[in-house]
Amino acid sequence: MNSVLKMALFAGALGTLAAPAYSQTATPQSNPAPTIQERKENQQDRIANGVQDGQLTAGETKNLESKEAGVNQEERTMRKEDDGHLTAADRTALNQQQNKLSGNIYADKHNAAVQNTNPKTEVGERQRNQQERIAQGVKSGQLTAGETAHLEGHEAAINKEVHNDRAANGGHLTPAEHREVNHQQNRTSNAIYRKKHNGRVQ
DSSP: OOHHHHHHHHHHHHHHHHHHHHHHHHSOOOOOOOOHHHHHHHHHHHHHHHHHTTSSOHHHHHHHHHHHHHHHHHHHHHHHHTTTOOOHHHHHHHHHHHHHHHHHHHHHHTSSOOOOSSOOSHHHHHHHHHHHHHHHHHHHTSSOHHHHHHHHHHHHHHHHHHHHHHHHTTTOOOHHHHHHHHHHHHHHHHHHHHHHTSSOOO
16 A cells, blocks of 8 residues: 555544544533522522512512412422433423513512602611511522512501501501501511521522
8 A cells, every 4th residue: 555545444434533522622511401499599580689679569578479389389299100210391380480580570569659768767677677587598598489479468458557657647657556567577587587587498
């Protein structure tokens, strides 16, 4: 075999070996779709951020977390029916529900309703502090969606009562109303602590 033919064969062999390596590096790796758990964590982070920056009111958060709790319950039921696993159909159904919830979160965070993040009164400061504690519990996973919905239901009721009392008294609270609101906030504060330390996690 002459040297020219040897060189041609050698070059051809190198090209054959290099082609697969090139195709592996030239094709960008596609990002895998997020898992069901990753999507849940992402939704909870978005809700927590909305609570923290005032984009989500207590009532909106209660509504969103009630929906999230419903999706979580459905997932548990699906897994129970399939020995702890999710079928392809289950994953499709859960992703569709998470897509809908994701749209709800976006809509609520970008509407005109906001929670006061710079209160000027003691009652307002307590409301803000409770929201901060709830947001931290959601973000850390110490509060489940169901627990958050329950707590924010209490907060929304207190906020509504304060609003109505002020409307009836020229924008102010009477001393008796102030005491009652503080009493309710004390109970909610204790509930936040208990739920954040009961061992249940998201």
